[in-house]
Amino acid sequence: MKIPALPLFLALLTLTLFSACQEDNTGDPTVCDNCPQEEPILADYNPTDYSFDYLPDHFPNPILPPDNPMTEEGIALGRMLFYDPILSRDSTISCGSCHFQELSFTDGVAVSTGIDGQLGVRSSMPLVNLAFNPRGFFWDGRSATLEEQALVPIEDHREMDESWDVVEEKLRNHPDYPAKFREAFGIEYASEIDRNLAVKAIAQFERTMVSYQSRFDQVVWAQQGWPTEEEQMGRDLFFVEQALPTQEHPGCSHCHGSSLFTENNFFNNGISNVEDLESFPDKGFGEVTGNIYDNGKFRAPTLRNIALTAPYMHDGRFATLEEVLDSYAAGGHGIANEDPNIQPFALSDEQKQAMIAFLNMLTDTSFVNNPAFSNPFGE
Ligand code: HEC
Ligand code: HEC
Missing domain, CATH: 1.10.760.10 (Cytochrome c-like domain)
Known part of the structure; x- marks a missing residue:
């Protein structure tokens, strides 16, 4: 019987590295540079493009940033993030807490209530046909893009009051999110999950919120x-x-x-x-x-x-x-x-x-x- 030399060699090498790693695991990172620190995420990356084909002729073209192409997987991830309260400090508030679908994504009150019952200063805005707005988001237009906008509520002390560093950690250590981020963006390791990918996904979801059937x-x-x-x-x-x-x-x-x-x-x-x-x-x-x-x-x-x-x-x-x-x-x-x-x-x-x-x-x-x-x- 022929023994496949290369695979055997690789298997032995991996074994040696692994055992070296375990034996020398003194906490000193120089002891074992080549140890596999992080397992790759187990999920497929095979995204499906999203299309605005359904838009009627009387609508303008959506404005889509070239560095954030829309995919079904990105939108699905964005939808989860939009509704997930783990994006807030005490896991009580999600984006959806102030943007209710049945109210065209407003919240029915003059000024919104955020974390710890704190009142904000402005009224929640409808999230509708955002993909067509070239002039900046918020009542005063201060965020140029939806990606930029989505960074804001997380760290707003009156809204979700969490730090993005902590949100990134929560997402990396989550049982489901690493696979979702891989499916959407093709990352290999959970440590690659960051705020930029998170807000890209949220923005993709928001761009699908088109109202054209009144x-x-x-x-x-x-x-x-x-x-x-x-x-x-x-x-x-x-x-x-x-x-x-x-x-x-x-x-x-x-x-x-x-x-x-x-x-x-x-x-x-x-x-x-x-x-x-x-x-x-x-x-x-x-x-x-x-x-x-x-x-x-x-x-x-x-x-x-x-x-x-x-x-x-x-x-x-x-x-x-x-x-x-x-x-x-x-x-x-x-x-x-x-x-x-x-x-x-x-x-x-x-x-x-x-x-x-x-x-x-x-x-x-x-x-x-x-x-x-x-x-x-x-x-
Ligand atoms: C000169 C421009 C202008 C004209 C004319 C105008 N609007 Fe407005 N409209 C605005 C602006 C700006 C706001 C937001 C103002 C604010 O929030 O302080 C607004 C807000 C509104 C709102 C509240 C939207 C919300 O989501 O809270 C309604 C309803 C509205 N307008 C209806 C009308 C109607 C009906 C007319 C005609 C009678 C009209 N507007 C004429 C500029 C205009
Ligand atoms: C505590 C309530 C609250 C939470 C939580 C919240 N929002 Fe908002 N949202 C608002 C208010 C209030 C405004 C208007 C604020 C302003 O103009 O300064 C707004 C504005 C927006 C706008 C601008 C829409 C436009 O047409 O310009 C977008 C987009 C948006 N929110 C998305 C989100 C996303 C995404 C999240 C979660 C990451 C989120 N919001 C969380 C209350 C909230």
């Missing part, structure tokens, strides 16, 4: 069915733009236009009655740019699923859409940087109800019930 999409774009008279009246009022911005009109589409119902720009929409540009309690965009004329400006959020995301504005100051309309109808407070489209206008009760009926058309029940976005741990 009644508005069906009626207006897919031409399945007709708007009611009331909805049509509301739609006309919403989209009316006149030659002179000083003429009376709601002018909503000026800032909440496009098929996304936002172009993600920053405005002072006239809700705050302050002494001067220095006196906004929350400077918003101005804090980011350092330009005083940006004080009190915030990102105009999407109005998709707006019926689900009360209370409204960055500080949750308005409980209902009626209150929002009343505020816009008042036409601002004459602050220097209010947008010229913020002008007083009058709505009859019928017109007001019509505008709300139109806004209700933007609710996408298939988005809020999509099992792909739900908590994979089944809570």
